[in-house]
Amino acid sequence: MKRYFDIYRSMMKLSILEQWQYPVANYFYMIGMIAEPVIYMVVWSTVANQQGGVVGGYTPGQFAAYYIVWTLVRSMNVVFTPYGWEWRIRQGQLSMSLMRPLHPLHSDVAYFAGWKVVVILLWLPLAFALTLIFKPDLNPTWIEIVVFFFAIWFAYLIRTMTLTLIGLVTFWTTRVSALFELYFAAELILSGRLVPLSLMPAWIQDFAWFFPFQWAFGFPIESLVGNMTPNELLRGLGMQLAWIIFGVILVNIIWKFAIRKFSAVGG
Amino acid sequence: MTSVISLQKLAKHYQVPEREAGLKAAAKGLFKRQYKNVKAVDEISFEIQPGEVVGFLGPNGAGKTTTLKMLSGLLHPTSGTASVLGFEPARRSHDFLRQITLVMGNRNQLSWDLPALDSFDLQRAIYSIPANEFKSRRDEFIEILEVGDLVQKPVRNLSLGERMKMEIVGALLHKPKILFLDEPTLGLDVTMQKRIRTFIAEYNKRYGATVLLTSHYMADVEALCKRIIVIHHGKLLFDGNLSQLAEKFSAFKTIGFTLDNSNVDLSQFGEVVSTDGARVVMRVPKEKTSAITSRLLNDLAVEDLTVEAAPIEDVIESVFAVKKEAVE
Numbered sequence: 001m002k003r004y005f006d007i008y009r010s011m012m013k014l015s016i017l018e019q020w021q022y023p024v025a026n027y028f029y030m031i032g033m034i035a036e037p038v039i040y041m042v043v044w045s046t047v048a049n050q051q052g053g054v055v056g057g058y059t060p061g062q063f064a065a066y067y068i069v070w071t072l073v074r075s076m077n078v079v080f081t082p083y084g085w086e087w088r089i090r091q092g093q094l095s096m097s098l099m100r101p102l103h104p105l106h107s108d109v110a111y112f113a114g115w116k117v118v119v120i121l122l123w124l125p126l127a128f129a130l131t132l133i134f135k136p137d138l139n140p141t142w143i144e145i146v147v148f149f150f151a152i153w154f155a156y157l158i159r160t161m162t163l164t165l166i167g168l169v170t171f172w173t174t175r176v177s178a179l180f181e182l183y184f185a186a187e188l189i190l191s192g193r194l195v196p197l198s199l200m201p202a203w204i205q206d207f208a209w210f211f212p213f214q215w216a217f218g219f220p221i222e223s224l225v226g227n228m229t230p231n232e233l234l235r236g237l238g239m240q241l242a243w244i245i246f247g248v249i250l251v252n253i254i255w256k257f258a259i260r261k262f263s264a265v266g267g
Numbered sequence: 268m269t270s271v272i273s274l275q276k277l278a279k280h281y282q283v284p285e286r287e288a289g290l291k292a293a294a295k296g297l298f299k300r301q302y303k304n305v306k307a308v309d310e311i312s313f314e315i316q317p318g319e320v321v322g323f324l325g326p327n328g329a330g331k332t333t334t335l336k337m338l339s340g341l342l343h344p345t346s347g348t349a350s351v352l353g354f355e356p357a358r359r360s361h362d363f364l365r366q367i368t369l370v371m372g373n374r375n376q377l378s379w380d381l382p383a384l385d386s387f388d389l390q391r392a393i394y395s396i397p398a399n400e401f402k403s404r405r406d407e408f409i410e411i412l413e414v415g416d417l418v419q420k421p422v423r424n425l426s427l428g429e430r431m432k433m434e435i436v437g438a439l440l441h442k443p444k445i446l447f448l449d450e451p452t453l454g455l456d457v458t459m460q461k462r463i464r465t466f467i468a469e470y471n472k473r474y475g476a477t478v479l480l481t482s483h484y485m486a487d488v489e490a491l492c493k494r495i496i497v498i499h500h501g502k503l504l505f506d507g508n509l510s511q512l513a514e515k516f517s518a519f520k521t522i523g524f525t526l527d528n529s530n531v532d533l534s535q536f537g538e539v540v541s542t543d544g545a546r547v548v549m550r551v552p553k554e555k556t557s558a559i560t561s562r563l564l565n566d567l568a569v570e571d572l573t574v575e576a577a578p579i580e581d582v583i584e585s586v587f588a589v590k591k592e593a594v595e
Binding site for chain 1: 371385386388
């Protein structure tokens with residue numbers, strides 16, 4: 001355990017140092033990412049205003065809160081993608097990683113966790129600016145803040161597991177981008193990214209319950225901006241943990257088969 | 268002595284899709300794919316003793332890197348067995364990985380944007396190297412390779428040779444017992460090649476490590492390896508020392524001598540490879556070496572006559588020219 005703590009600490013430190021080499025690039029990346037929620041925010045606020053100030057229970061101020069928190073959750077959702085798996089196999093980077101007495105999943109989780117620390121620090125001034133412009137209606141309780149803190153990290157782990165699973169398909173096909181695009185389309189609709197899930201038809205909400213998407217996106221936002229009861233918050237964290245455990249088990253099982261298929265094509 | 272690396276009929280075959288060029292063949296391939304079975308490594312066997320430095324030679328595509336990848340646990344063999352330090356490499360146990368290293372001349376594991384010192388610290392954590400041991404070994408390697416002024420520069424700002432030195436330091440910090448070196452001097456200038464060769468030799472001497480080295484630079488092989496294993500078309504072609512390799516594969520020998528009179532037609536004796544003033548170097552068929560030497564001594568006024576095996580580059584060229592049918 002002490003060894004893993006040391007590895008995570010060292011890898012996160014390396015990642016933070018690397019990301020601080022390019023603060024401007026990171027900022028531009030985040031500013032680019034903000035365009036999407038700002039469009040959603042403006043559209044839904046306009047709709048709400050035209051419908052007497054509320055749509056689906058959301059006021060313009062609540063939409064602003066939803067989509068400002070959205071920007072942080074979206075940043076926490078950035079993980080090593082299947083494109084990355086394609087790249088690391090073709091470039092031979094995976095071979096070097098496999099030579100270490102450490103599962104590459106640990107390296108990925110630790111590296112991107114370090115990156116998140118930088119992202120959160122860079123996000124704070126952006127969130128402040130968005131707050132001044134869009135005036136969100138956000139009054140979280142202490143329990144909501146604590147749950148949100150855990151929920152964004154759990155969301156990060158869920159998305160790491162799901163995208164790692166898709167990434168592992170590269171061991172069979174080398175090219176996996178088409179599958180990722182399909183995943184991405186489903187995620188857009190079923191996660192709460194396009195629109196809060198509570199505004200979706202009831203059957204979509206029921207359907208979404210069986211997939212990990214909302215636990216990696218919609219739930220963390222709702223935990224801070226929604227009016228969830230303590231029971232709902234704890235149940236949400238429980239669901240997130242269940243998806244993480246399920247993901248870890250699945251990744252480990254598939255890894256055992258995938259590694260036998262590895263042909264080290266890139267070196 | 269118990270061998271640290273042992274291969275018994277180790278093989279790796281690939282199913283490679285193949286089709287003719289053109290749209291028609293591409294459309295046909297959608298319904299019926301054709302595959303070719305490529306034997307990258309074809310039932311090779313050898314053993315390596317602790318502390319040996321072995322040159323693993325062969326032309327491009329001979330199966331050298333595939334063999335190294337199987338021995339380091341990156342690839343699962345199709346058949347046969349491999350044992351490294353008593354471990355089955357394909358199982359990739361952490362105890363096994365802690366005792367080996369694989370350095371590939373065209374791959375890197377250091378962070379591009381940071382000084383190598385930061386990446387070395389990550390190696391310390393991954394291999395659980397005690398802090399004191401890590402620091403003394405790191406400083407020792409930095410001193411031997413004379414890179415003290417480079418370790419604080421971002422890796423991206425280093426030259427290819429400087430980067431390679433850093434890669435080697437990083438790859439050896441955990442004091443591996445087995446070194447698989449795949450073209451470690453690829454693309455480096457002569458000085459840098461020599462420095463890295465000296466370091467590998469020093470590491471082998473200090474820590475008694477076993478080294479399996481592939482290189483297309485014969486200077487690497489001559490300087491480091493007493494034993495040579497040659498693989499060609501996936502099959503083992505030769506296992507012995509350098510002089511035996513020359514004896515077996517070279518069809519020529521080299522005769523060098525100094526001539527009093529330079530206006531002599533030497534073509535009747537053999538092929539003149541070079542002349543430097545009065546000094547002449549000739550290449551002659553191996554079986555005629557004695558006869559030609561006698562004739563040179565009898566017919567001409569020669570001094571300082573030496574007979575040597577053909578240069579290693581020529582020998583290797585002869586080996587690599589062996590046709591596939593000849594090794595089946």
